[in-house]
Structures are given as structure tokens and as C-alpha cells.
Amino acid sequence: MSDPALVVRDLHAGYDEVPVLRGVSLHGGADEIVAVIGPNGAGKSTFLKAVAGIVRPTSGSVAFGGDDVTGARPDRLTRRGLGFVPQLDNVFPTLTVAENLDVGAQALARRDRHDAVAAVVEQFPLLRERRRQRAGTLSGGQRKLVALARALVGRPSLLLLDEPSAGLSPRATDMVFDELEGVRERGIGIVMVEQNARRALSLADRGYVLDMGRNAHAGTGADLLVDPRVIELYLGSMTAAPPPPGGTSR
Amino acid sequence: MSALLEARGVSKAFAGVRAVDDASLTVESGSITALIGPNGAGKSTLFNCISGFVRPDHGHIELAGRRIDRRPPHRIVRAGLGRTFQTARALTRMTVLDNVRLAAPEHPGEQLWGIVARRAAVRRREQEVTEQAHELLRLVRLDAHAGALSGTLSGGQRKLLDLARILMAAPRLILLDEPMAGVAPALREELLAHVLELRAGRGLSFLVVEHDLGFVMQASDRVVVMNEGRVLMGGTPDEVRNDDRVIDAYLGTHA
Numbered sequence: 001m002s003d004p005a006l007v008v009r010d011l012h013a014g015y016d017e018v019p020v021l022r023g024v025s026l027h028g029g030a031d032e033i034v035a036v037i038g039p040n041g042a043g044k045s046t047f048l049k050a051v052a053g054i055v056r057p058t059s060g061s062v063a064f065g066g067d068d069v070t071g072a073r074p075d076r077l078t079r080r081g082l083g084f085v086p087q088l089d090n091v092f093p094t095l096t097v098a099e100n101l102d103v104g105a106q107a108l109a110r111r112d113r114h115d116a117v118a119a120v121v122e123q124f125p126l127l128r129e130r131r132r133q134r135a136g137t138l139s140g141g142q143r144k145l146v147a148l149a150r151a152l153v154g155r156p157s158l159l160l161l162d163e164p165s166a167g168l169s170p171r172a173t174d175m176v177f178d179e180l181e182g183v184r185e186r187g188i189g190i191v192m193v194e195q196n197a198r199r200a201l202s203l204a205d206r207g208y209v210l211d212m213g214r215n216a217h218a219g220t221g222a223d224l225l226v227d228p229r230v231i232e233l234y235l236g237s238m239t240a241a242p243p244p245p246g247g248t249s250r
Numbered sequence: 251m252s253a254l255l256e257a258r259g260v261s262k263a264f265a266g267v268r269a270v271d272d273a274s275l276t277v278e279s280g281s282i283t284a285l286i287g288p289n290g291a292g293k294s295t296l297f298n299c300i301s302g303f304v305r306p307d308h309g310h311i312e313l314a315g316r317r318i319d320r321r322p323p324h325r326i327v328r329a330g331l332g333r334t335f336q337t338a339r340a341l342t343r344m345t346v347l348d349n350v351r352l353a354a355p356e357h358p359g360e361q362l363w364g365i366v367a368r369r370a371a372v373r374r375r376e377q378e379v380t381e382q383a384h385e386l387l388r389l390v391r392l393d394a395h396a397g398a399l400s401g402t403l404s405g406g407q408r409k410l411l412d413l414a415r416i417l418m419a420a421p422r423l424i425l426l427d428e429p430m431a432g433v434a435p436a437l438r439e440e441l442l443a444h445v446l447e448l449r450a451g452r453g454l455s456f457l458v459v460e461h462d463l464g465f466v467m468q469a470s471d472r473v474v475v476m477n478e479g480r481v482l483m484g485g486t487p488d489e490v491r492n493d494d495r496v497i498d499a500y501l502g503t504h505a
Binding site for chain 2: 015018038039040041043044045046087088133137138139140141142163166167168169170171172173174195197198233234235236
């Protein structure tokens with residue numbers, strides 16, 4: 001692995017008086033996929049928001065590309081190359097698909113914007129078909145793809161993704177996960193929260209399990225998949241069952 | 251078994267886009283029917299038509315023999331149909347426990363007459379409701395948060411609260427919109443078991459939009475597949491998973 005692009009140390013954050021993160025550390029490289037998993041309410045989404053500058057950390061540090069960016073504004077982080085795709089409310093519903101992508105290009109120099117949008121549209125056939133459609137009339141799954149595409153338009157060096165496959169059909173999930181592999185191959189790092197844990201860990205280079213706002217376990221994706229403590233806390237027995245006939249992993 | 255819900259020839263267009271196009275489906279009494287299909291197939295819009303949030307342009311929808319497609323949502327609820335949403339909707343300034351308690355049917359204390367004349371009955375019912383609410387919160391692993399404002403819950407936890415609320419209301423027909431999305435894998439197994447138990451023990455019926463194939467294949471008696479606003483086919487889980495059209499449009503390599 002090259003020098004980690006993202007280094008988070010002992011991060012604490014919460015909402016009003018409610019502490020959610022009570023010390024989470026993580027690092028993510030520019031050439032790897034890191035999965036963050038854990039039970040509902042473990043603090044996974046808050047962790048991403050605290051790194052992305054949407055929730056202000058109360059203590060701990062976030063370094064990106066070697067610089068301390070703890071508590072930096074989200075738009076500054078986007079310009080530095082740290083993209084964030086939230087779980088919900090991730091598109092502008094009254095804008096068309098094409099306009100949504102243009103918004104993603106605003107972080108770039110004016111002369112680069114057109115090419116950046118064109119390059120991403122090339123990768124997602126759906127976007128080409130529905131360029132003129134208002135994003136608000138798209139289905140939940142289609143919006144996810146628009147949100148991912150918009151983040152890619154900004155030419156990030158690392159993407160933070162909150163449940164990229166939630167609400168997607170099995171086929172669309174395949175498409176998104178294939179896309180994520182392609183993103184990694186282009187040297188863009190990914191830190192993603194995902195409940196489709198078996199799938200996420202199979203794809204990820206490394207994974208972190210959070211519980212009660214803290215690091216519980218960490219390791220390679222393959223190791224975590226068979227770790228009895230992780231199965232007990234989170235994966236359950238069903239995910240240990242063999243995949244459906246003819247299928248890859250689910 | 252007889253048809254509890256029957257939708258015939260339902261269509262709905264938004265600004266010229268045909269979201270639902272002449273779709274028909276039946277939910278048998280005491281059954282679990284799964285509604286699957288690619289993103290944008292019209293599943294949520296059909297749900298909205300059935301639950302009264304959207305008025306269909308054409309079609310006829312009956313619940314237990316009574317026509318419901320021209321009724322507002324609250325009257326459809328009264329007729330025995332309840333639903334959850336893809337994005338959970340809780341009363342955020344109310345505690346988690348109260349959110350669930352509020353969903354219970356039959357609150358004798360709601361009326362002034364009840365408070366004055368039936369104090370013992372009111373108290374008994376309130377206690378019953380509270381116990382049941384705690385039980386449901388244990389099921390969805392939110393018991394430790396019973397006293398917290400529901401606004402402090404995470405996205406996944408709010409979905410679980412929504413599920414606890416609908417199970418508390420326990421209408422005859424429960425529509426679930428992607429109940430498993432965003433829910434931790436170990437918990438999915440427990441929720442699946444509980445849904446099966448409710449069907450067997452209390453004869454409740456379910457219509458479920460879900461992409462989690464484990465849930466669809468293990469829970470449902472019948473699967474209805476939608477594509478581009480139309481019903482592509484309906485059948486048993488095995489028939490559906492082996493249908494070439496379904497593999498092509500929806501399952502991909504997962505059949």
C-alpha cells in the first residue's frame with residue numbers, strides 16, 4: 001500500500017449532548033477499498049459525516065493527503081479531492097440528471113468540467129438515457145447511481161460512500177460493486193459503510209467493524225468474513241450459508 | 251385462501267412517464283407476497299396507489315371486498331391496511347417507546363368518556379400497550395433506546411422503529427417497503443423469523459418490496475415481478491428464480 005491518503009485518529013463526535021463516536025481510528029489508501037461495518041447504531045454514518053466535515057468532531061484528528069483537515073468545511077474537502085456520497089438526500093430532485101452532474105463538476109477548473117462530465121456519462125449508460133429527466137422522478141436505486149456519478153465527476157482521490165447498495169436490485173448491486181472495483185483500479189480510494197456485509201468484505205482490501213461508537217475489530221476483508229467474533233456480533237449465521245446456486249457471493 | 255387485496259389494471263403516470271402501467275396483483279389472506287423488480291420498475295408507486303398516497307389514473311383496488319382506490323390514506327388504514335416507507339418516518343421529538351405505543355390500536359383513553367368512566371380499562375390497556383411496545387423494541391434491538399428521542403436514532407435504527415410501529419398496529423395487511431435495506435445481517439434473520447411467526451400465529455398478511463433475495467426466497471409464498479411499470483410474472487419463489495425473463499431483467503447472475 002502507498003502512504004495512506006486518509007488517516008483518522010481517535011475520532012469523537014455526536015449530536016447535541018448525545019455522543020455517538022467514542023474513539024474511532026482508521027486509515028485508507030488511494031488504491032484500496034476499505035469497508036466499515038457494524039450493527040445498526042454503531043456510528044458508521046456519523047463516522048463518515050465527521051470525516052467529510054458535516055458533523056464537527058469533538059476530539060481526535062483527520063488527516064487527508066498529509067494535511068490536517070479536522071473539522072474542515074465539506075466544500076473545502078471536496079476541492080481537496082475527498083468526495084462524499086450520503087445514504088439519503090443525495091441528489092437535487094428538481095434538477096435534471098445532467099444538471100446534477102454539472103453540480104459535481106463545480107469543484108473543477110472551468111475548462112475541465114465538460115470533459116469530466118462526459119467521461120463519467122460514458123461509464124454509466126443509465127445516465128445517458130435519462131440525461132433530461134428530473135432526478136426527483138428517478139427511483140431510489142437510480143438516484144444512488146446519479147449520486148455516485150456526481151461524486152466521480154469531481155475527480156476525487158478518495159470517496160466516502162454511505163451504503164452504496166442499499167435499495168438496489170441484485171443486478172444493480174452487481175453494477176455498483178463492479179463500478180467500485182473500476183474506481184479502485186483507476187487509483188481512487190474508497191471508504192464505504194455497507195450492510196451488504198458479505199459482498200462488501202469480499203470486495204474490500206480491509207475492513208473495520210465498529211460497535212457502540214468504537215473500533216471493535218479490524219483486518220483483511222477475507223479474515224473478517226470468517227472471524228467468529230464478527231459473525232457473532234454482526235454477520236449472523238445466514239451469511240455463513242453457501243451462496244445461491246449459480247450465483248457468486250451475495 | 252381468499253384474496254385479501256386485489257388490484258386490477260392499475261396505471262399511474264407522472265408528467266408523461268408511465269410509472270405503473272396496467273398492473274394487477276392479488277394478495278391472498280394469510281400469505282406473504284413479495285414484489286420485486288429492477289430499480290424504477292414502479293414498485294413503490296404501486297405501493298403508493300394501494301395505500302392511497304397516490305391516486306391511480308386507472309384501475310380498481312379492493313381490500314377484503316371493499317373498494318379503496320378512491321379513499322384517502324387514513325381511511326385505508328382504518329380499513330385494515332398499514333405500511334412502512336423506504337425512508338423511515340418517525341415522530342422525532344417523541345421518545346422511541348412513545349412512538350411505538352402511539353401505533354397501538356384501541357386507546358380507550360383517547361376519548362374523554364373513556365378517561366372519566368372507564369379508568370380501570372384505560373389503565374389496563376395502557377399497561378398492556380406499554381408491555382407489548384417493550385417486547386417489540388427488544389425484537390428490533392432498540393430496547394436500550396426506549397427513553398431516547400427517536401430523532402437521535404441512526405438511519406437503520408429508524409427503519410427498525412418503523413417496523414416496530416407497524417407490528418404494534420398489526421393491521422390485517424402490512425405493506426413493507428424494503429424493510430431489510432440498511433439492517434445489519436444478523437438482525438435480518440430475527441426479523442424474518444418474526445414476520446413468519448406473525449403470519450402463522452395471527453394470520454396477518456404481508457406485501458413486501460424487497461431486494462434481499464434471502465428474505466424473498468425464504469419468506470414469501472408468492473413473488474410478483476414488475477418491470478417497466480408492468481407485471482412481468484407471478485409465481486412461487488422457485489418459479490421466479492428460474493424464469494429467464496426475471497434473470498435477465500432483475501437477478502443477473504444471482505438466479
